[in-house]
Amino acid sequence: xxxxxxxxxxxxxxxxxxxxxxxxxxxxxxxxxxxxxxxxxxxxxxxxxxxxxxxxxxxxxxxxxxxxxxxxxxxxxxxxxxxxxxxxxxxxxxxxxxxxxxxxxxxxxxxxxxxxxxxxxxxxxxxxxxxxxxxxxxxxxxxxxxxxxxxxxxxxxxxxxxxxxxxxxxxxxxxxxxxxxxxxxxxxxxxxxxxxxxxxxxxxxxxxxxxxxxxxxxxxxxxxxxxxxxxxxxxxxxxxxxxxxxxxxxxxxxxxxxxxxxxxxxxxxxxxxxxxxxxxxxxxxxxxxxxxxxxxxxxxxxxxxxxxxxxxxxxxxxxxxxxxxxxxxxxxxxxxxxxxxxx
Numbered sequence: 001x002x003x004x005x006x007x008x009x010x011x012x013x014x015x016x017x018x019x020x021x022x023x024x025x026x027x028x029x030x031x032x033x034x035x036x037x038x039x040x041x042x043x044x045x046x047x048x049x050x051x052x053x054x055x056x057x058x059x060x061x062x063x064x065x066x067x068x069x070x071x072x073x074x075x076x077x078x079x080x081x082x083x084x085x086x087x088x089x090x091x092x093x094x095x096x097x098x099x100x101x102x103x104x105x106x107x108x109x110x111x112x113x114x115x116x117x118x119x120x121x122x123x124x125x126x127x128x129x130x131x132x133x134x135x136x137x138x139x140x141x142x143x144x145x146x147x148x149x150x151x152x153x154x155x156x157x158x159x160x161x162x163x164x165x166x167x168x169x170x171x172x173x174x175x176x177x178x179x180x181x182x183x184x185x186x187x188x189x190x191x192x193x194x195x196x197x198x199x200x201x202x203x204x205x206x207x208x209x210x211x212x213x214x215x216x217x218x219x220x221x222x223x224x225x226x227x228x229x230x231x232x233x234x235x236x237x238x239x240x241x242x243x244x245x246x247x248x249x250x251x252x253x254x255x256x257x258x259x260x261x262x263x264x265x266x267x268x269x270x271x272x273x274x275x276x277x278x279x280x281x282x283x284x285x286x287x288x289x290x291x292x293x294x295x296x297x298x299x300x301x302x303x304x305x306x307x308x309x310x311x312x313x314x315x316x317x318x319x320x321x322x323x324x325x326x327x328x329x330x331x332x333x334x335x336x337x338x339x340x341x342x343x
Contacts, residue, residue, distance in 0.1 A: 034053060035048065035053060035115070035187055035188065035190075036190075037115070038190075038192045038197070038228070040200060040201075040228055041116065041192070041228055041229070042116060042229070044115040044116050045115065045116060045117065045118050046114070046115045046116075046129055046183075046187060048187075051130070051180045051183060051184065053184060053187075054167065054184075056163075056166040056167040057167045057168075057180065057181050057184040058181075058184045058185055058188060059163065059166070059167070059342075060163045060164065060166070060167040060181040060184075061181035061182045061183065061184045061185030061186070062185045062339070062342055063159075063160070063163055063342055064078075064178060064181055064182050064185070065077065065078045065079055065182060065185050065186075066078070066079045066341040066342065068080075069150070069153045069154065069157075070137060070143055070145060070150055071098075071099050071142075071143035071144065071145055072099050072143065072144040072145050072149070073099045073100060073144075075099060076098055076099055076142070076143050078133065078136070078182070079341065080097075081096045081097075081108040081136070081142075082108060082110070082111050084333075084334060084336070084339050084340050084341075085273075085334050085335075086270075086273050086274060086334070087110045087112060087191070087269070087270030087271075087273040087274045087329075087330070087333065087334060088110050088111045088112050088189055088333075089108055089109055089110040089111075089270070089273070089274035090107060090108035090274075090281075092275055092276065093107075093276075093281065094107060094276050094280065094281030094282065095107060095280065095281060096108045096142065098139070098141045098142040098143060098144065099141075099142070099143060099144045102140075102141040103141070104139075104141050104142060105245040105247060105280070106122055106247070106279050106280060107276060107277075107278065107279060107280055107281035109122065109266050109274070110266070110267060110269070110270060110274050111186060111189060112189050112190065112191040112267070112269060112270065112330075112333065113189070113190060113191055113192075113229055113267060113269065114129055114132075114186055114187070114189070115129075115187050115190070116229055117129070117233060118233050119233065119264065120132045121135065121264070122249065122263045122264050122279045123235075123249050123250050123252055123253050123263065123264070124235060124250060124253060124264055125252075125253045129183055129186065129187075130179050130180060130183045131179065133178075133179060133182050134179070137150070147175040147178070150178070151173050151174070151175070151178075154173050154178075155173055160173065164177065167181060188338070188339065189333070189339060190333075191269045191270060191330040191333045192330070193330050193332040193333065194269065194270075194327060194328050194329055194330040194331075195210075195327040195328075195329070196228075196324075196327045196328050197228075197330070199327070200228065206324075206327065207323070209319075209320055209323040210323050210324050210326075210327055212320045212323075212324075213319075213320035213321045213322070213323040213324030213325070214324045214327075216317050216320055216321050216324070217321055217324050217325075220311050220313065220317075220321070221311075221321070223306055224236060224238075224265045224304075224306070225265065225267075225268050229267055229269070230267045230268040230269050230328065231264075231265045231266060231267040231268070232265055233264070233265065234264075234265050235249070235250045235259065235262040235263060235264055235265070236262055236263070236265055236304040237249075237260070237261040237262045237263075237300060237302040237303050237304055238263070238293075238297075238304060238307060239292070239293075239296070239297030239298045239299070239300075239303055239304075239307050239310075240261070240278060240279075240282070240292075240298060241298045242261065243280050243282070245280070247279065247280065248260045248261060249261055249262045249263040249279065250262040250263065250264075257302075258302055259302070260300075260301070260302050261300055261302050261303075262302060263278075263279045268325060268328055269328050269330065270328060270329055270330055270333070270334070271286070271325050271328055272286070272325065272326055272328075272329055273329060273334065277289050286322050286325060287318060287322070290313060290318040290321065290322070291318075293307070293310060293311040293313070294310055294311055294312065294313040294318070295310060296310075297310045
């Protein structure tokens with residue numbers, strides 16, 4: 001074999017080895033990797049100043065989010081009550097089910113776009129995203145666990161030893177590392193590619209019915225469900241009669257009489273997928289929700305002033321508003337393999 005041919009073969013083998021090596025080392029990036037705030041969104045309240053964002057922490061956080069070992073009977077994960085296919089809200093059930101089939105007292109809201117939230121839970125009992133998972137993880141009727149037990153279970157897993165090593169440079173598993181990794185995953189649950197978003201970016205246009213519904217929404221609903229997040233993050237009494245659990249909402253946290261019956265205004269993004277509605281899942285359809293606001297508002301001392309006379313809506317107007325609300329569905333979010341349970 002002549003020297004020229006040998007040289008060419010060596011070059012070819014070197015290139016081939018390099019390609020194989022690159023393929024093995026390739027890490028799939030998010031699209032594009034990293035937290036990106038849409039230009040028309042407000043400034044996020046969460047920063048990564050004390051939780052430097054890395055792909056490896058995201059991967060760990062995603063694994064933990066779908067991990068049933070985080071519950072005492074190893075049947076419940078974060079995703080059990082916040083399903084990616086349902087806009088990261090509950091599985092279309094009124095109340096959340098926890099360990100041993102126990103039912104909670106509230107509906108599981110969507111956790112999309114939490115980077116822009118200033119408080120968490122229906123009553124605002126949590127004021128920082130990094131500690132939000134503590135509540136469901138330790139609640140007796142949700143996941144009913146302790147961090148010492150969670151850590152002990154994770155330490156027996158070679159999979160998690162590697163994931164923590166990749167994310168933090170060592171195999172030590174701590175409560176803080178768990179919470180920060182979960183936060184990194186949740187921060188990437190960004191809903192910003194619904195038809196509404198594409199219209200806003202000039203990439204699509206509403207139908208006549210959707211446009212009519214949008215204009216009605218701006219007139220009748222946007223005071224509380226402010227664009228583009230479709231919530232103003234406030235706590236309001238929206239005229240619901242108190243339920244069998246005697247749930248008084250924000251009052252349970254503040255003990256301020258003026259907060260009785262007030263709950264956090266939820267985002268309406270992906271609202272068609274996140275039924276049933278209200279803090280206790282009492283309404284199963286958007287029509288029922290609009291009927292409540294037009295003719296079912298319960299008068300009370302803390303009722304929001306904007307609802308004193310209800311919201312005047314005809315049947316046709318309700319239909320058009322629902323046409324618009326359907327444009328808030330973000331199918332890219334709910335079908336994303338990046339946010340789905342890792343295979």
